[in-house]
Structures are given as C-alpha cells and as structure tokens.
Amino acid sequence: MFARLATTAIATLRSGSSSKWPVPTTIVSRQYAAQPKRFYKKTSVLYADGGYEVTLDHRKLKTPKGAIFSVKSEPLAIAVATEFDNQREHIERSRMHLSAICFTAIDNPNNFTKIDMVNYLLNYIATDTVLFQYDNEKDLQELQQNEWDPVIAWFNQRYETNLKKTMNITPPKVTDEDKMKIAKHFQSHSLETLHGFIFAVDTLKSIVLACAVIDQQITVEKAVALARLEEEYQVKFWGRVEWSHDLSQQELQARLAAAVLYVHMNCSESFVKEKLLV
Amino acid sequence: MSATTVLRSLLHELRQAAPNGCIKDSLAARYILAQFKKFKTTDQQLCKARNEAVFLGQTYLTYLTSTRNYNELHKEYHGRGERSVKETADLVGFKLPTDPK
Structure with missing residues (x-):
C-alpha cells in the first residue's frame, strides 16, 4: 500500500512539475537582533x-x-x-x-556584595570538576589520576586545605575549616577581582583549576584541557566534531584567558623605584 | 615558549586581528613592545611569581588566538538560513528547468 501511495505521489509531482511547480520566492532565515554597526574609526x-x-x-x-x-x-x-x-x-x-x-x-548588574560572591564561589567546591573521578573505566581513571591529582595536591598545599576526590556520585565532604580557608583567600581580593574569579570558575566549573591557572601553575590551554578531560577522552573513540568540540574549546580558552588577564591586571600594581643619585 | 616567540606571535595575532592588517600605530603593539623591552634583562619581576611577564603575554596570546579561531569556526558553520532552490539543486547535482542543459 505504501508503495502505491509513493508512486501516486511521484506521479502527481511529475504532472505538476511541468510549469506550475511552486518556486518559493522568499528564503526563510532566522531573525537575530541586529548588531550595532561600528560607528567609530579610531x-x-x-x-x-x-x-x-x-x-x-x-x-x-x-x-x-x-x-x-x-x-x-x-x-x-x-x-x-x-x-x-x-x-x-x-x-x-x-x-x-x-x-x-x-x-x-x-x-555589577546583579548588585553582588563581596559576601555574595564568596558564597557563590564556595558553593562550587562541593561539585568541583576535578574532585569527581570515575573508576569503572581503567584508562580514563588513569588519565584522571595522572592529570587531576597533581592539581588537587597543589591546591591542598597552597591553601592548606584537605580536599579529597570522590569516586562515585556522592559529593566529596568539605569541612567548614577548609571552606573558611578558601573564603579567606577570596575575601582578600577586591570586588572587581572577584568578578574575574567568578568568570574563570564559571568557565572551568572548577575552583581548583581556576586557582591553579590564576596562580600561574598551569597555562590557560592546559586548564581548559583539564576541565574538558573526559570529553577529550571520549572524543578519541567517537570522533571529533569541529563545530561542537573545537568551537567550545576555543570559546572556553578565550573566556578563561580574558578572566585571567582581568584578575592579573587588577591585582598587579607595578611601580619603579629609581636609584638615588648621590 | 620563549619570550621572543611570545612577542612575535603576539604581534602576528594583533596584525591579523586589526581590520586593516596594519599595527603601525596600534596602542597594544606599542605597549607590548615597551613591556618586552622593559623586562628584556629579566622577566622575573621582583617580589612576584617567576616569569610573570611572559605568562601574561602568553595568556593574551591565547586570548587573541582563540578568539580568531572561534570567529573562523563560527563563520564556517553558523547557519545562514534555508538554502535556496538553486543551492539545493547544486548540492545534489540537479539542474533547474531554467538552467541551460
């Protein structure tokens, strides 16, 4: 029956195609908000x-x-x-x-205070990307151990905390003492700098990695690669799609680099002390 | 990456990002060159992390490169609406009735 339907459909198509085949005159395109034109020269x-x-x-x-x-x-x-x-x-x-x-x-469109922002950052610790590891697949687990564990160890040493990774879905336990220590570090920064931190943490979904890259322990590319570790691992088996994987990688790198630059330029004050000529 | 490589790559990226491809009177290029000259003898700023200047240069380089790559990918793959009848016909190797045989 389906075969018959199909043949009749094709027949009607053929008979109609001679002269009155409807040709769409307008091309449908999605409407986006118009971007402002460049109105300046220099x-x-x-x-x-x-x-x-x-x-x-x-x-x-x-x-x-x-x-x-x-x-x-x-x-x-x-x-x-x-x-x-x-x-x-x-x-x-x-x-x-x-x-x-x-x-x-x-x-500051959300009217955040410093305490809001520190709390926002602290809430990330319990679901930090690098603290959730997976032990069912041996290669992946090895990769995570080799790549993520040194960063966690560095973080624990630098901020004198005791963060522990978890191997299953239960979130890692973070003691109040550790939270206080991390909060103290963030409190020492200005409100503007904290915006940079939030931008970096939102990009990486990880406080540990964000702190490592801002403290210059790892480069921006490395930090993004570590945040996308499992994706990169799976891509090896399932193939890499340029318009998805590469696009997101480049965007994350650009975002993170912007955040790191912002934090550094806000924190660093350089002055030159000149030698006194006697 | 050595400091010289970073400097060369930065200038290259700035040149590519500039709309007219010329960075002769670009503020950023002038600033970067001045910074590199300043830290020529030592890029380890006193009382700061090692190689801070080079790290910042590298980060800005990543920023410029990634933004350029993103724009290229976006341009290549972003949908431009529905294809016209002509484009669709070309895609599958058909000809329109109006086209010459």
Whole structure:
C-alpha cells in the first residue's frame, strides 16, 4: 500500500512539475537582533580622574548601564580599546569577553556584595570538576589520576586545605575549616577581582583549576584541557566534531584567558623605584 | 615558549586581528613592545611569581588566538538560513528547468 501511495505521489509531482511547480520566492532565515554597526574609526585610551578611559573617536566608551568606562589598569584599558578597534563592520558584543568582564565589574548588574560572591564561589567546591573521578573505566581513571591529582595536591598545599576526590556520585565532604580557608583567600581580593574569579570558575566549573591557572601553575590551554578531560577522552573513540568540540574549546580558552588577564591586571600594581643619585 | 616567540606571535595575532592588517600605530603593539623591552634583562619581576611577564603575554596570546579561531569556526558553520532552490539543486547535482542543459 505504501508503495502505491509513493508512486501516486511521484506521479502527481511529475504532472505538476511541468510549469506550475511552486518556486518559493522568499528564503526563510532566522531573525537575530541586529548588531550595532561600528560607528567609530579610531579607538584610544586617555587618563582622567585616576582611571583609564577608552575613547571611540571623540566619544567616551560607556557601559551598558550608562556609566563611563574607567579602569585602574592601563594595559586593561589598552586591551579593551584594541578589542573595540578589532571589530569589523559590526560590534560583536558576545565575543568580546574582556570588555564583557570589565562592564560586568563596573556595572555589577546583579548588585553582588563581596559576601555574595564568596558564597557563590564556595558553593562550587562541593561539585568541583576535578574532585569527581570515575573508576569503572581503567584508562580514563588513569588519565584522571595522572592529570587531576597533581592539581588537587597543589591546591591542598597552597591553601592548606584537605580536599579529597570522590569516586562515585556522592559529593566529596568539605569541612567548614577548609571552606573558611578558601573564603579567606577570596575575601582578600577586591570586588572587581572577584568578578574575574567568578568568570574563570564559571568557565572551568572548577575552583581548583581556576586557582591553579590564576596562580600561574598551569597555562590557560592546559586548564581548559583539564576541565574538558573526559570529553577529550571520549572524543578519541567517537570522533571529533569541529563545530561542537573545537568551537567550545576555543570559546572556553578565550573566556578563561580574558578572566585571567582581568584578575592579573587588577591585582598587579607595578611601580619603579629609581636609584638615588648621590 | 620563549619570550621572543611570545612577542612575535603576539604581534602576528594583533596584525591579523586589526581590520586593516596594519599595527603601525596600534596602542597594544606599542605597549607590548615597551613591556618586552622593559623586562628584556629579566622577566622575573621582583617580589612576584617567576616569569610573570611572559605568562601574561602568553595568556593574551591565547586570548587573541582563540578568539580568531572561534570567529573562523563560527563563520564556517553558523547557519545562514534555508538554502535556496538553486543551492539545493547544486548540492545534489540537479539542474533547474531554467538552467541551460
């Protein structure tokens, strides 16, 4: 019966195809919000009121909330100016991670206080990526032991904590004492820097890895590779899809690099002490 | 990665990212060159982690490279809406009635 239906369908198609075959004249495309056009020619940085501001031609760059963009660190302002300068016809705001962090830190759209942010970060410890390991598959477990365990050991030594990995679905036990120690470390940073930390932790889904990369123990690429360890392992068997795996890897790297740069440029203050000429 | 490699790669990436491919009067390039000159004798800033300057350079390099790669992949694979009849026909090797034989 299905065969007959199919033949009649083909027959009707054939008879219709001669002259009145409906040709769609409009092409359906998905509608996205239009991106703002690049309205400036040149970007620059100027120093005013104790902060560095970015100018687009003669206009000053403003945050989404309307505040004037102003940061303490010169390299950060230069990086943001460069990022705006690197836009072609349109300003692709979703791909400007460095500017995004700066805007978030200046505007603080969620009105976070320091305590909120430290609590947000602490909540990540119980579900930290590197603390959940898997022992049913031998190769994977070996890989996780070789790659993740040294980072956990480094973290425990650096922050004098005693985090332990778990081999099954029960979350690892984190003592209050450990939480206090980690909270104290985060409390010592300023509100702006904590925005960078949150950005890094959100990217990696791991406090241990975020702290390791911000403390310069591992490079950004390595940190992202460690966060995607199991994915990379499975990709070896099931194949790598460029528009999914590579895309997410590049995005995570860009995000993490932006967060690390932001934290470092916010923390570091360099001054030159000159020799006195006698 | 040695400091020289980082510097060369950074300038290369900046050149690729710039819309006109020229970084002659780019703020970032000038700043990076100045920093590299400053830490030429020692990139171990005093009282700070070892090789901090190079680490930061590497991180910025990763940022630029990953953003460029992401943009390339996005351009290649992002959907541009439905294919036209002509494109679909070309895809399967058919010809439109209007096309010459």
